[in-house]
Amino acid sequence: MFKYFKKIINWREIDLGDEKKNEEFYKSLRELITILFAVVLGVGLSQLKEYKGTYDLVILIIAYTAVILSWWGWHYGIIKGPRETNALNYLIDFFLLVLYWLLINKRAPLFLVLLMYCIMFLLYYLWELIRKDPLHLLKKARKLNLYFLLIFIVMFISYLFWEVREPGVGKNWCYIVALFVIIITYRISICRLYSAKKSDTSFPSIPKEDMEKTLIEKAKAVAMNARVHLSGFRVGAAILSDTGKIYVGCNVEFDNYSNTIHAEENALSSMIADGDKCPVSIVVFTFDDKLWFPCGMCRQSLFELGGKDLKVITCNEKGCEIKTMGELLPGGFHL
Ligand code: THU
Ligand code: ZN
Numbered sequence: 001m002f003k004y005f006k007k008i009i010n011w012r013e014i015d016l017g018d019e020k021k022n023e024e025f026y027k028s029l030r031e032l033i034t035i036l037f038a039v040v041l042g043v044g045l046s047q048l049k050e051y052k053g054t055y056d057l058v059i060l061i062i063a064y065t066a067v068i069l070s071w072w073g074w075h076y077g078i079i080k081g082p083r084e085t086n087a088l089n090y091l092i093d094f095f096l097l098v099l100y101w102l103l104i105n106k107r108a109p110l111f112l113v114l115l116m117y118c119i120m121f122l123l124y125y126l127w128e129l130i131r132k133d134p135l136h137l138l139k140k141a142r143k144l145n146l147y148f149l150l151i152f153i154v155m156f157i158s159y160l161f162w163e164v165r166e167p168g169v170g171k172n173w174c175y176i177v178a179l180f181v182i183i184i185t186y187r188i189s190i191c192r193l194y195s196a197k198k199s200d201t202s203f204p205s206i207p208k209e210d211m212e213k214t215l216i217e218k219a220k221a222v223a224m225n226a227r228v229h230l231s232g233f234r235v236g237a238a239i240l241s242d243t244g245k246i247y248v249g250c251n252v253e254f255d256n257y258s259n260t261i262h263a264e265e266n267a268l269s270s271m272i273a274d275g276d277k278c279p280v281s282i283v284v285f286t287f288d289d290k291l292w293f294p295c296g297m298c299r300q301s302l303f304e305l306g307g308k309d310l311k312v313i314t315c316n317e318k319g320c321e322i323k324t325m326g327e328l329l330p331g332g333f334h335l
């Protein structure tokens with residue numbers, strides 16, 4: 001058990017955004033969570049004797065199913081990050097929490113249950129903060145910290161109010177409404193935090209309108225360095241990564257033909273060698289009359305690193321055409 005905690009405490013050394021590199025970490029984390037859940041299930045089952053009749057038993061089974069489902073959801077959230085706010089997400093969150101509620105409600109006082117939810121949300125939130133680029137997000141997260149402080153204060157006041165003045169009256173509904181508000185505002189805030197990060201860092205040094213022009217110029221310039229003594233077909237590629245850096249590459253041909261390096265491969269390799277991981281857009285430049293999008297092999301590499309939203313712009317001296325990777329490689333393969 002100590003080994004798991006040690007790994008988790010050393011989170012600074014772990015790039016939680018890189019799925020492959022940190023398989024070991026995720027494995028430890030899953031094992032730890034498995035242990036914790038086993039404890040929770042054990043404690044819950046030991047309470048079984050207090051559940052009387054089929055109705056109680058059904059509720060218990062549903063609640064445990066919810067716990068297990070949300071456990072998987074949690075893993076997924078850690079790995080992928082919360083990217084979407086939609087009605088389905090809210091509904092699932094809400095019903096999971098109500099089911100938890102039914103499970104715990106048998107024993108604990110309501111206020112304690114609510115406090116547990118708050119702590120749970122705080123933990124989710126912390127996870128999401130340290131998942132990727134912690135320093136940047138922490139700077140942006142001040143408002144959210146205030147939000148949590150506010151929730152705890154409201155909880156405390158409501159506890160005093162309900163417990164002291166009107167014990168038992170309307171408590172259930174008030175708490176359920178409070179929970180609902182917490183869940184929705186939590187999702188909205190955390191998604192805002194992430195989308196703010198995305199639009200903030202995509203184009204940090206060059207304004208967005210000028211970025212594409214810069215990429216095209218760079219792709220054209222690097223195409224002039226291409227080694228194309230076999231085909232005479234010059235290709236230049238310029239990649240913009242998610243950190244705002246630009247990487248260029250040209251095609252390089254060799255006398256045995258089969259060693260040819262494509263311009264896109266060349267640019268992608270420079271990006272990886274420099275430590276960046278994710279291309280946001282790529283410009284491919286040729287001097288041909290026809291506009292060419294990357295070949296099948298390059299599409300696979302681009303899809304693996306940039307995903308379906310990667311913007312692919314192909315240009316010649318007359319103009320450009322834009323497509324997304326999703327359009328160029330529908331149903332693309334990805335492990
Ligand atoms: N080429 C690229 O650089 N990228 C592609 O996606 C298609 C092909 C190069 C390789 C070769 O040097 C020349 O174009 C003709 O095939
Ligand atoms: Zn290619």
